[in-house]
Structure formats: structure tokens, C-alpha cells
Amino acid sequence: MRCIVQKYGGSSVADAKRIKQVATRIAETAKNGSRVVAVVSAMGDTTDRLMGLAREVSDGPEPRELDVLLSTGELVSCTLVAMRLRTIGIDAISLSGAQAGIRTDNRYGKARIAGVDTKRISTELDSGKIVVVAGFQGITEHHDITTLGRGASDLSAVAIAAGLNATRCEIYTDVEGIFTANPNFVPSARKLDHIGYEEMLEMASYGAKMQPRSIELAMVYNVPVYVASSFASSTGTMIHGEVDSMDSVGEIRNKARSVPTESNVAKITVRDVVDRPGLSASIFEPLTDADISVDIIVQNASVGGTTDVTFTVGSEDLQQALNIVNDTAKKIGAGEVLSADNLAKVSVVGTGMQNSPGYASTMFRTLAGAGINIEMISTSEIRITCVIEAAFIEDAARALHKAFDLDEIS
Amino acid sequence: MRCIVQKYGGSSVADAKRIKQVATRIAETAKNGSRVVAVVSAMGDTTDRLMGLAREVSDGPEPRELDVLLSTGELVSCTLVAMRLRTIGIDAISLSGAQAGIRTDNRYGKARIAGVDTKRISTELDSGKIVVVAGFQGITEHHDITTLGRGASDLSAVAIAAGLNATRCEIYTDVEGIFTANPNFVPSARKLDHIGYEEMLEMASYGAKMQPRSIELAMVYNVPVYVASSFASSTGTMIHGEVDSMDSVGEIRNKARSVPTESNVAKITVRDVVDRPGLSASIFEPLTDADISVDIIVQNASVGGTTDVTFTVGSEDLQQALNIVNDTAKKIGAGEVLSADNLAKVSVVGTGMQNSPGYASTMFRTLAGAGINIEMISTSEIRITCVIEAAFIEDAARALHKAFDLDEIS
Numbered sequence: 001m002r003c004i005v006q007k008y009g010g011s012s013v014a015d016a017k018r019i020k021q022v023a024t025r026i027a028e029t030a031k032n033g034s035r036v037v038a039v040v041s042a043m044g045d046t047t048d049r050l051m052g053l054a055r056e057v058s059d060g061p062e063p064r065e066l067d068v069l070l071s072t073g074e075l076v077s078c079t080l081v082a083m084r085l086r087t088i089g090i091d092a093i094s095l096s097g098a099q100a101g102i103r104t105d106n107r108y109g110k111a112r113i114a115g116v117d118t119k120r121i122s123t124e125l126d127s128g129k130i131v132v133v134a135g136f137q138g139i140t141e142h143h144d145i146t147t148l149g150r151g152a153s154d155l156s157a158v159a160i161a162a163g164l165n166a167t168r169c170e171i172y173t174d175v176e177g178i179f180t181a182n183p184n185f186v187p188s189a190r191k192l193d194h195i196g197y198e199e200m201l202e203m204a205s206y207g208a209k210m211q212p213r214s215i216e217l218a219m220v221y222n223v224p225v226y227v228a229s230s231f232a233s234s235t236g237t238m239i240h241g242e243v244d245s246m247d248s249v250g251e252i253r254n255k256a257r258s259v260p261t262e263s264n265v266a267k268i269t270v271r272d273v274v275d276r277p278g279l280s281a282s283i284f285e286p287l288t289d290a291d292i293s294v295d296i297i298v299q300n301a302s303v304g305g306t307t308d309v310t311f312t313v314g315s316e317d318l319q320q321a322l323n324i325v326n327d328t329a330k331k332i333g334a335g336e337v338l339s340a341d342n343l344a345k346v347s348v349v350g351t352g353m354q355n356s357p358g359y360a361s362t363m364f365r366t367l368a369g370a371g372i373n374i375e376m377i378s379t380s381e382i383r384i385t386c387v388i389e390a391a392f393i394e395d396a397a398r399a400l401h402k403a404f405d406l407d408e409i410s
Numbered sequence: 411m412r413c414i415v416q417k418y419g420g421s422s423v424a425d426a427k428r429i430k431q432v433a434t435r436i437a438e439t440a441k442n443g444s445r446v447v448a449v450v451s452a453m454g455d456t457t458d459r460l461m462g463l464a465r466e467v468s469d470g471p472e473p474r475e476l477d478v479l480l481s482t483g484e485l486v487s488c489t490l491v492a493m494r495l496r497t498i499g500i501d502a503i504s505l506s507g508a509q510a511g512i513r514t515d516n517r518y519g520k521a522r523i524a525g526v527d528t529k530r531i532s533t534e535l536d537s538g539k540i541v542v543v544a545g546f547q548g549i550t551e552h553h554d555i556t557t558l559g560r561g562a563s564d565l566s567a568v569a570i571a572a573g574l575n576a577t578r579c580e581i582y583t584d585v586e587g588i589f590t591a592n593p594n595f596v597p598s599a600r601k602l603d604h605i606g607y608e609e610m611l612e613m614a615s616y617g618a619k620m621q622p623r624s625i626e627l628a629m630v631y632n633v634p635v636y637v638a639s640s641f642a643s644s645t646g647t648m649i650h651g652e653v654d655s656m657d658s659v660g661e662i663r664n665k666a667r668s669v670p671t672e673s674n675v676a677k678i679t680v681r682d683v684v685d686r687p688g689l690s691a692s693i694f695e696p697l698t699d700a701d702i703s704v705d706i707i708v709q710n711a712s713v714g715g716t717t718d719v720t721f722t723v724g725s726e727d728l729q730q731a732l733n734i735v736n737d738t739a740k741k742i743g744a745g746e747v748l749s750a751d752n753l754a755k756v757s758v759v760g761t762g763m764q765n766s767p768g769y770a771s772t773m774f775r776t777l778a779g780a781g782i783n784i785e786m787i788s789t790s791e792i793r794i795t796c797v798i799e800a801a802f803i804e805d806a807a808r809a810l811h812k813a814f815d816l817d818e819i820s
Binding site for chain 1: 433475481488490493
């Protein structure tokens with residue numbers, strides 16, 4: 001029997017009206033003869049509201065307490081969806097993350113899933129119920145509630161789909177699927193019907209609106225993930241392992257698949273770092289400990305035994321990162337620490353780019369032609385990323401989208 | 411070592427400012443060298459807001475789902491109080507009802523406490539923490555969340571105090587203590603320093619703002635309960651087993667202790683019920699099954715083998731009760747069913763009234779003197795209650811307060 005795990009984001013359950021719509025969509029899936037598990041996020045801006053309350057009473061809310069507080073948002077939405085399903089005549093039950101068997105470590109606020117015990121979910125499905133699960137949360141071995149980090153309801157859904165060996169995991173959100181670029185920046189951006197896990201993972205890490213950990217987990221357990229709008233009935237994007245043969249002609253022709261962009265990027269440079277083993281660890285370990293994600297790292301060739309190290313962080317982390325790096329620079333006897341904000345990343349992603357250096361030069365030439373200076377460069381096998389001034393991000397995305405033949409075929 | 415359980419109601423934790431005040435009060439208690447467990451209700455009107463959401467998506471929300479939904483309110487407030495305590499330098503931890511070991515049956519929405527396993531609370535207290543518990547909720551043996559009924563955070567607090575063998579249970583609320591009458595009705599009403607469990611139980615059942623089940627539980631486990639304002643620093647009322655010797659002179663002199671009142675009372679009369687065994691069961695069991703609380707029951711002397719049965723219900727239950735009673739009346743071949751709303755109860759309570767029939771006649775004479783008609787009468791060993799028209803409730807309370815020498819001693 002088909003088993004579908006559906007995930008509905010915060011905007012999809014923002015109020016009673018939308019909760020009713022979501023319940024109707026879940027019911028339709030069940031009527032097609034599938035077992036259905038729905039994973040829901042907190043309603044609209046609930047999480048922000050709860051964070052606001054926490055900040056009102058505390059300068060630095062204790063992570064364990066914060067996790068219990070934030071976990072209530074998903075409990076509210078999952079019970080409301082279950083109630084609505086019963087009201088329209090569909091047997092349903094809500095389960096908290098704990099009841100759904102989402103076991104995690106005790107890294108409050110960013111817990112890792114240690115395993116999913118789907119026993120209770122399966123029992124409820126066997127009894128003919130639709131199961132509505134509170135996303136974003138789990139429980140430690142000591143019965144304390146954890147949350148999996150912002151946006152991690154996707155992760156809950158994929159983990160449950162993997163645990164149930166589900167037919168697929170459907171992510172319903174406020175976008176219509178995965179696009180070749182941000183449609184707000186690039187009017188000619190096209191929705192992709194299919195995309196491979198690896199390309200999606202690069203896109204998610206470099207600006208597409210998906211949680212990279214979810215894609216990774218889906219890839220490991222080979223769970224097909226379908227991303228679509230919870231408001232429109234248009235076809236979304238299927239993310240899965242083998243896509244080329246299923247692609248449309250237009251998409252096969254293009255070896256570059258998309259131009260993801262990311263704003264709110266800042267960079268930090270540490271000057272005159274003595275070039276010896278252990279250098280990277282001494283700079284980056286304190287940042288990791290503070291849970292600051294460092295992305296692109298560039299190290300100049302050593303000149304006179306010292307080197308400059310430059311790396312990017314999210315703008316929201318810049319101040320905290322600078323405090324930490326300034327301390328480190330003093331300790332290791334490095335030179336001055338510089339920073340710049342208001343940067344952005346623009347990337348070109350596609351498995352077809354593997355071993356094709358021509359793509360890099362096309363990218364650099366296109367940006368130069370648009371008068372855009374490149375501040376930093378980073379590449380993977382299937383991605384090239386340039387850090388540029390944030391003001392140029394739309395121009396860059398449009399120029400690259402055109403240069404790599406991604407514009408809508410007219 | 412002294413162990414104090416404190417309970418803070420919804421108005422005491424209505425916003426961030428009040429949560430800070432509550433945390434300060436808890437911290438002061440701990441600094442006096444006590445182990446402290448704080449039980450908190452949901453913030454202000456949270457429960458009403460959540461009920462509103464449930465009603466928007468469902469005509470008759472499933473009780474199990476409703477309980478999970480409502481239980482989130484107390485989780486929010488208990489985590490915020492714990493966060494605040496840590497911010498002011500006091501080690502604290504929040505526990506859900508489940509984590510606090512409140513085990514219940516599975517009567518969702520009105521669960522009964524089956525037991526309290528205080529192991530986790532004790533462990534946390536032993537490690538020097540203040541424990542902040544989400545009131546009003548528990549968990550079934552199948553790990554499903556239950557709620558204990560409206561206003562049942564008092565019950566959570568008393569049950570935990572009993573389980574911990576605490577020195578006392580302090581209930582902080584929006585009133586300054588237990589009064590000889592509702593001060594809004596009777597300006598000369600006085601706050602009582604002490605009152606016995608039995609008197610308090612009668613008062614709680616007949617209009618005083620306390621949950622009768624909490625008083626009962628406190629009486630069974632002999633937990634002293636202190637009721638005071640969470641806003642004012644004035645002395646409250648101690649409810650405990652032996653009070654006479656501790657009473658003030660003024661209070662000893664009066665054998666009647668208080669004049670509780672209750673509004674929103676309705677009555678239903680079933681005419682011409684055949685007078686045979688099982689009669690009461692056939693009328694009242696269907697009401698009990700629908701969770702409608704029936705209070706005063708009066709049955710006329712049998713005339714010609716039939717009798718009239720009259721009883722009171724809360725105004726809010728009148729319509730549902732009438733539907734049920736009309737069905738029953740048809741089934742048992744009784745006569746017409748009449749009803750009246752806009753009634754109220756006024757009582758006189760005091761252990762000194764035991765075996766003193768004079769009190770009843772004083773009460774009836776006083777009401778008659780004030781031109782107030784008595785619709786129904788009910789008595790216990792230490793209480794006399796009259797049902798009257800709601801419009802006269804203030805007049806009745808004032809007249810009785812004076813007649814039983816309860817007015818402030820000037």
C-alpha cells in the first residue's frame with residue numbers, strides 16, 4: 001500500500017482557514033488509497049512570537065527551556081489539523097515528536113536525529129488513521145524535548161518517510177517548486193519538474209529554499225521528495241536519484257541547471273597569520289563551538305611565512321564571529337581582523353558541469369561583462385559560487401541565467 | 411528542609427512583566443532556605459484563545475486533541491518562568507506535567523490524577539534547582555497528554571505538595587485570600603486569616619473561587635494550603651486542619667464563617683414522575699454521562715404515586731441538560747419538563763452551625779425580611795444554601811453577612 005508523508009510549512013497552516021485547506025488536501029490524498037502521515041510546522045509567525053516572549057524575560061534563554069517553549073508551536077498546529085480532519089469525517093490522530101518516535105541527541109536548539117522509532121505511527125496507520133505529527137521536535141533518551149533547528153520540519157518529514165519506507169515525502173510550501181533561479185530576481189526563471197539529490201543539495205546549501213540536511217537524509221535513504229505549493233494545484237518539483245532520462249528536452253539541453261542566490265553574506269579577513277599546521281583549526285574551531293556556520297574559506301599563498309585567511313559567515317552572525325576571531329587573532333599572534341557586510345553569493349549548479357572548466361570562465365566573463373566585481377570564489381564538482389556585492393545580486397542572477405541558456409524557451 | 415509548592419494562576423503570569431514579578435517572588439522564597447516547586451497556569455487568556463482556534467476548525471473538537479492543544483499554554487508559561495529565574499541567577503528547570511510525574515486516567519478534558527511520581531522533581535530539587543511545573547496537565551499510561559479540567563492547576567499543585575510531603579502549598583491568585591463574602595457584593599466582607607478544610611470545601615463548592623477537588627485532596631493528605639494575592643504583599647488565608655485555637659477573637663465569636671454566593675444557576679423541573687426505585691438514576695445518569703454537574707436536588711412528597719423532581723445546573727449547561735431531560739422524560743413516561751434561568755445560590759457556612767437548627771430559621775427570616783423569595787433549599791452539616799432570583803444576590807449576601815455578625819468589627 002502506498003504510504004505518503006506530507007509536510008506543511010508555517011505559512012500553509014497560518015490560520016484556521018488555511019488549516020481547513022490543508023486538512024482537505026490531506027483527506028484527498030488518503031481517499032486515493034494511501035496511508036498518510038502529515039508533518040506540520042508551527043502556525044505562521046508563532047515561533048517568532050515565542051522567541052520574542054523568551055527575549056522579554058531573559059537575555060540568553062536556556063536552550064533546554066527554549067526548546068520546550070518553541071515545541072509548543074507545532075503541537076498547536078498538529079492538533080488543529082487532526083481536529084479538522086475528524087470534523088470532515090476522516091479518522092486522525094496527532095502525535096508529538098516524542099510520540100512519533102523522533103529520538104535525538106541533547107544538542108538543544110539544533111538536535112540531531114539519532115533514530116526514528118515508527119512503532120506508534122505504524123500502529124495508528126494500521127488502525128486506519130491519518131497521523132499528524134508535530135514537526136521540528138524530538139526527544140532525548142532522558143525524555144527532554146529538543147528542537148531540530150529552524151526549518152527542520154522538512155527534516156522530520158524526511159526522517160519519518162525514511163523510517164516508514166514511504167513511497168515519497170511531499171513538502172508543501174509557499175513556493176511552487178524548485179526554480180532555475182529566484183523568480184523575484186529572474187523573471188524568466190523556470191520551475192524544474194525533476195532534479196537530482198546532489199544538484200538539489202548544492203542548491204539548498206547555496207540559496208534555494210530547502211533545508212540541506214533534509215536533502216542529505218533523503219539522498220542517504222533514497223526517499224523521493226516532491227516540493228510543491230500548498231496553495232496552488234500546479235505540479236511541483238520531484239527530487240530523486242535518477243533524473244536525466246525523465247527530464248524534458250529543454251532541461252537535458254542545459255547542463256547548468258540553476259542559478260541559486262543567497263543574500264545576507266558577510267566576510268572576515270584575518271591578516272598575517274603564521275602559516276603552519278593547525279592554523280585553520282585554531283581559527284575555525286571556536287566559531288564551530290559557537291555554532292557559527294562558516295562557508296567559503298580562501299587562503300592566500302604564503303608570503304614570507306604568513307598568509308591572509310578570508311571566510312564568509314551569515315550577516316546575522318558577523319558581530320559574534322568578529323568577537324571570537326579578534327580573540328583568536330590575539331592568541332595566535334595574527335595581524336588585524338577586517339570585515340565587510342552587504343555581500344551576496346551567486347552560484348551556477350549542474351551535474352553536467354562536472355569536469356568542464358569552461359563553465360567557470362563563462363561565469364567570470366558574464367559577471368565581468370555586467371560590471372560586477374568578484375570578491376571570492378568557491379567551487380565544488382557541480383557548482384561554482386562567486387561572492388559579490390549584494391547590490392548586484394539581481395543583475396548577476398539575470399545575466400548568468402541567460403548566459404547558461406536557462407531562460408524560458410519561448 | 412522546608413519544601414514549598416507555589417501555584418501561580420493565569421493572571422499572575424499574564425505577560426512578561428508579571429512573569430518577571432513571579433520569578434522574583436519564587437526566588438525570594440528559595441533564598442529563605444526552602445526547596446521550591448512552582449506550578450504555573452497558562453498566561454492570561456491563552457486557554458480561551460486556543461479553545462477559539464479549536465472551535466474555528468471543528469464543531470466538536472476531539473477531547474484527546476483538545477487536551478494536547480490546551481496543554482501547550484502551561485508549557486509556554488513554565489518555560490518562561492524557568493528562563494527568567496536563570497536570568498536572575500537562580501538555577502531552575504521546567505517540567506511538563508508528564509515529566510513531573512502527574513499520572514492520570516484517560517478522561518480527556520477532566521482527567522483524574524491516578525498518582526504522582528515525584529522522582530524527577532526530587533532529583534532536580536536535590537541538585538539545587540527550583541522546579542517549575544506546567545499545571546493543569548498529566549499523562550496517561552499510554553503516554554497521551556491529558557488535562558485535569560478548568561482551574562485544575564490548583565489540583566496539580568496540591569497533588570505535588572502531597573507527593574513531596576511539602577511543608578505547605580501556596581496558591582497565588584488575583585484575590586487576597588478567602589473572604590467572608592464576595593467583597594464586590596458585600597463591602598464589609600473580611601479576609602479570613604485561617605479556615606478549616608471542611609468549611610473551605612463547602613465554600614468552594616458553593617461559590618468561593620477555589621477548586622473543590624483541590625481542597626478535598628489537601629484535606630485527605632493534610633496539606634496546609636495558603637491562598638494569597640500574587641500582586642499584593644498582604645497576608646492571605648491559611649486553609650488547614652485545626653484552626654479554632656488560631657482564630658482571631660472576632661472570628662471565634664462568629665459560628666457562621668462566610669456567605670459564599672454563586673451566580674449563573676438554572677433549575678429544571680420534571681413533573682409527574684412515577685415514584686418508584688431507580689427514578690433518580692434514570693434522570694441523572696444521562697446527565698452525568700454528558701458531564702453535566704447537577705447540584706441541588708429537591709423531590710416533592712409523592713402525591714397519587716407521582717412526584718415532581720427539581721434540580722439545579724449551571725446556566726451554561728441548561729440547554730444541553732434540557733435536551734437530555736426531555737428525552738428521559740419521554741422514555742420514563744413523566745410529565746412536562748419546566749425550566750428557569752437567572753437564578754443564584756447564597757449560602758451560610760460554618761462548622762459552628764453543626765446541629766444548630768437556629769441558623770436555618772435565621773437565614774430564612776433574614777431573606778424574607780429583605781423581600782427575597784426562596785426557590786429551593788439545600789443543607790449539609792455545616793452549610794445552608796438557598797436558591798433565589800439572581801437579581802437579589804447582592805441584597806441577600808449583604809443581609810445575611812450582617813445577620814450572622816460577619817461584618818467588619820469597627
